[in-house]
Structures are given as structure tokens and as C-alpha cells.
Amino acid sequence: MSPAKRLKKTRFDRVPSTTHHLRPYAATDEDAAIELWRRTWQQTYPEIDFAARVAWWRERWRSELVPQARIVVAESDGVLIGFVTVDPRTLYLDQLVVAPEAWGGGIAEALVAEAKRLSPHGLDLLVNKDNARAIRFYEKHGFVYAGEDVNPVSGRPVNKMTWRPS
DSSP states (O other): OOHHHHHHHHHHHTSSOSOOEEEEOOGGGHHHHHHHHHHHHHHHOTTSOGGGGHHHHHHHIIIIIHHHSEEEEEEETTEEEEEEEEETTTTEEEEEEEOGGGTTSSHHHHHHHHHHHHSTTOEEEEEETTOHHHHHHHHHTTOEEEEEEEOTTTOOEEEEEEEOOO
């Protein structure tokens, strides 16, 4: 077995099952969602100490995302493995998060399809310029480059991306 196939098999062996379902966010999901958010960003940017940002994330979750966004979670065998936050009024997709052990398993595709369903007039997002994997994913799902910006919190350069129905 090639190293790439072995890596893919190992990654999927950690997913609770190959099936998942989507459901609306519930307040009891908060701890699992924030931990998943932290874990996923830590995997993507290992040089940053995201554990130090958990209190900030929790405050942002409670004061900005939960009151304003529609949040849908993905579960597998009762375990939260992903979520998407979208505000259909502003068309803003703030977060699309999938557990690293479930990457490539169709969860992100299901969540972006749900975001498009929730915001049928379109979606806008910011993605870190150095996150090539995420940029490829969004492009594959119909998002196009719409300019550059800087993340107001991290100072990192970001791409604006947009999706509009045809």
C-alpha cells in the first residue's frame, strides 16, 4: 500500500463511522463545537497556540455567531465532527469546520451544500491566503476570488471569496 493510501486509510479509521447527519446547533453543542474549532485550526496552523485563544473564541461564539448566524452541525455516532455558520441576511459564511480525522470524507461538502441551502442568494467568506487546501475546496464548490483583505484579528492576509447561484 502506498504511503498516501495508508495515510488516507489511517485518517478514516479514526472517524466514528462513515455515516453522518446534519442537524441544527443546540446550546448543549457549545463545548464540543469550540473544542472542534480549536483542534481543527491547531492542525491547520500548528505554529500558533490556539489553546490560548479558547476564551476569546467562546466569547465570540456566544456574542457574535450564535445570536446572528444559522449554525448546522454534522454528527457521526453522536460525536460532533463538523459545523458551518452562515448569516443569510449578510450572506456571510464565517466558519466551516470539519474534524481533521474526517477530512476528505464528504462532511465539508455536505456542510457547504447546507450553507447554500440556508443562504440561497449567495455566500461570501474570507479565507487565509496561505490555506491552499481551503481555497481549492471553495473553488471546487463554485466560489470565486473576489479580492484581498486582512483579517482584523490576526492581521493575516485573506482572500475574499464569493458564491452566487447561477
